[in-house]
């Protein structure tokens with residue numbers, strides 16, 4: 497159980513996402529509390545990973561600041577009057593109208609993109625002329641959107657043409673360009689610090705003046721695939737420093753979609769991987 501509820505219940509809870517609790521803060525602001533919950537395969541576990549919410553919040557805030565010259569994001573600088581152990585897991589953000597698209601960018605072939613390629617030779621719905629091995633780097637990052645499912649639903653990969661039908665051509669263009677720009681920036685930044693962002697996911701919303709705003713979380717180990725890179729040796733290791741480690745654990749333990757107690761050593765491994773990624777990326781040179 498998280499210990500946030502007593503302090504935060506002065507705000508009304510609008511909804512509980514898989515990981516975040518969203519409170520109504522004011523007319524135009526939301527208070528997002530990132531819990532220690534973990535989800536995998538669209539399933540939310542009751543057993544929590546202590547310290548995860550704090551790390552995710554710190555990491556997202558770090559990246560929002562670093563990328564604010566590329567695109568406006570939802571972070572509000574207004575001070576929140578909350579005890580620091582809760583405040584540090586919270587983001588005060590501008591309310592936006594969330595666009596029903598997950599903007600996924602991939603620099604390397606892994607995860608569902610690899611599975612699709614292996615079974616159909618297709619990248620982004622088109623048969624690829626190039627031959628790929630698992631984890632290969634694409635010549636240029638590719639944009640592979642999916643729908644953003646309602647609570648309990650499953651995100652579905654869609655083509656860019658389908659994305660245009662859902663949110664219109666102009667927004668599709670803008671989101672695609674912004675997503676690639678953000679990814680290119682973060683890829684170089686993180687690589688310099690020994691982390692490869694193999695792929696990632698963004699969410700966008702519209703403010704009351706219909707400006708495109710970057711929302712939710714960015715470049716965290718919950719929404720990205722992180723590998724370590726040895727700069728001196730120029731060597732890339734594909735061991736996961738993100739949520740993939742937990743997914744792999746579930747698969748290896750024949751998990752059958754029910755609540756489990758996550759073993760202590762697995763919890764420790766998850767948080768230590770998240771912390772490693774955080775420490776490397778945010779290290780001030």
Ligand SMILES: Nc1ncnc2c1ncn2[C@@H]1O[C@H](COP(=O)(O)OP(=O)(O)OP(=O)(O)O)[C@@H](O)[C@H]1O
Nearest residue numbers: 513514515516570589590591592594699701711712
């Ligand atoms: N600035 C914002 N304005 C409005 N809604 C936001 C804003 N930032 C984030 N959200 C929404 O808050 C919710 C955060 O919940 P959470 O991260 O737990 O994820 P989820 O959507 O349930 O699942 P997942 O992240 O796995 O897709 C998301 O639905 C997200 O779209």
Ligand SMILES: [Mg+2]
Nearest residue numbers: 513515712713
């Ligand atoms: Mg989310």
